[in-house]
Amino acid sequence: MKATITLLPGDGIGPEVMAEARKLLEAVATRYEHEFTLDEALIGGAAIDATSDPLPPATIEKCERADAVLLGAVGGPKWSDPNAKVRPEQGLLKLRATLGVYANLRPVVPHPVAAKHAPLKPELLEGVDLLFVRELTGGAYFGEKGREQNGQVAFDVARYSVSEVERVTRRAAQLARGRRKKITHVDKANVLETSRLWRSVVTRVLSEEFPDIAFEHVLVDAMTMHLLHRPASFDVILTENLFGDILTDEASVLAGSMGLLPSASIGDGKSGLYEPIHGSAPDIAGQGIANPYATLLSVALLLRHSLGLEAEAQAVENAVSQALDAGVLTRDLSATGAVSTTQAGQWVCERLRDSA
Ligand code: NAD
Numbered sequence: 001m002k003a004t005i006t007l008l009p010g011d012g013i014g015p016e017v018m019a020e021a022r023k024l025l026e027a028v029a030t031r032y033e034h035e036f037t038l039d040e041a042l043i044g045g046a047a048i049d050a051t052s053d054p055l056p057p058a059t060i061e062k063c064e065r066a067d068a069v070l071l072g073a074v075g076g077p078k079w080s081d082p083n084a085k086v087r088p089e090q091g092l093l094k095l096r097a098t099l100g101v102y103a104n105l106r107p108v109v110p111h112p113v114a115a116k117h118a119p120l121k122p123e124l125l126e127g128v129d130l131l132f133v134r135e136l137t138g139g140a141y142f143g144e145k146g147r148e149q150n151g152q153v154a155f156d157v158a159r160y161s162v163s164e165v166e167r168v169t170r171r172a173a174q175l176a177r178g179r180r181k182k183i184t185h186v187d188k189a190n191v192l193e194t195s196r197l198w199r200s201v202v203t204r205v206l207s208e209e210f211p212d213i214a215f216e217h218v219l220v221d222a223m224t225m226h227l228l229h230r231p232a233s234f235d236v237i238l239t240e241n242l243f244g245d246i247l248t249d250e251a252s253v254l255a256g257s258m259g260l261l262p263s264a265s266i267g268d269g270k271s272g273l274y275e276p277i278h279g280s281a282p283d284i285a286g287q288g289i290a291n292p293y294a295t296l297l298s299v300a301l302l303l304r305h306s307l308g309l310e311a312e313a314q315a316v317e318n319a320v321s322q323a324l325d326a327g328v329l330t331r332d333l334s335a336t337g338a339v340s341t342t343q344a345g346q347w348v349c350e351r352l353r354d355s356a
Contacts, residue, residue: 003307004037006066011045012280013290014072020292020345021299027349028312044074044088054091060098068306071275076282097137101265101273103171104134106248113324114256127232133172134244136265138164141241160194165201172238173210182235183215186223186243257332259291262298264305272306274298288340291330293320296348319351
C-alpha cells in the first residue's frame, strides 16, 4: 500500500527515538512491499526556536494531509518558564484538537524482563493486559480557564457534552469486542456533575448498543488502589481526560519503564497521532541511551489503527518482545551491558527483516 506518514521528532530524546522509528518504517516498507512517504515537520521547542510558534502552519498542513502522524516528544528546560506566552506543550494540545483525535489508547502489557523493574510483586503482574481509553479533547484541559480578583482566584472549567461521551464510549466498546469484552468506566460520580453525565451516557450506550460487553463503574479514588492491588482483573478502562492522564501514568509503573509504553490518539477518521507516553527526558538527551521501544511500539499501533496493517503491527510487536527476551536492553532496563538507542533500534529492524 501507499501511505504518507508525518514524523514530528520534537525535543530532547524525541529526535533520537524518531531516528529509530524512521528506520523501522523503512524496514516494514521493504519487508512487506509498501510505499511509505516519510515527511518530517517541526513541533514543540524546536518549532518555537525556528518560527516562534510551537505548531507552525506548515506542520498542521503536513499532519492534516498525512495518513498518520508519529510524534517523539516535546518540551524541556529551555522552554519551561511558567510565565512564557508560548510553550512546547501548546503545540501538542493544539495538534490533538486540530486532528480531532478524541480517544487516547494506551495498552499496558508488562513484559517479564521489564516487570523485574516494576515495584510491584511479580505475582500481581501475571496476566496483566490493560487497554486505557482516555477521552483526549474535552474536560478541564480544554474548558475555559482564567484568573479573577487580581489573580487571587483561578478556575478551569470541566465541560462534557453527551455526544463527546458517546463517541469515545463507542470506540472503547469496539476495541473491547476484540479483547476480553469488559469495560471499567472510571469517574467521580459521587461528587462531579460531569461524572454523573458520563455514568448515564456510558450505561445507556453500552447496554443498548453493546449488550455483549460487560461493564462496571468505579470511582477514581478507589481505582488508584485497585490498579496496584489487582491490575490483572481489568481489561478496557474508559475514563475522562484528567483522570486518564493520571491513571495511565500510574499504570505505566506496572510495565517497569516509561521507555516501553506506546500510545495512539484516534478520532472518527483513519488518521491518528501516535507517540510514546514518555516525555523528552532532558536528563538523558543527546547521550544515545534512550529506550526507543515505546516509539517502535507506537509504530505498531500506527500500522494497526491508521493503515490497517495488522500482520505488520504484530511483526513489530514480536520483534520488540524478542529484543527484550534476548536481553537487548537500554540503560533504563539494564545497568550492566546496556545497548545504545541505535543498537536497540537496529536489532528490532534486523529481526523484522528476518521474520517469516
Ligand atoms: P520524562 O518522561 O521526559 O522523563 C521521566 C524520567 O523517565 C526521566 O528520568 C527520563 O530520563 C526517563 N525516561 C523517559 N523516557 C525514557 C526513555 N525513552 N528511555 C529511558 N528513560 C526514559 O518526563 P519529565 O522529566 O517529567 O518531563 C521532561 C519534559 O518532557 C518536560 O518538558 C515535559 O513537559 C515533557 N513531556 C512531554 C510529553 C510529550 O511530549 N507527550 C509527555 C510528558 C512530558
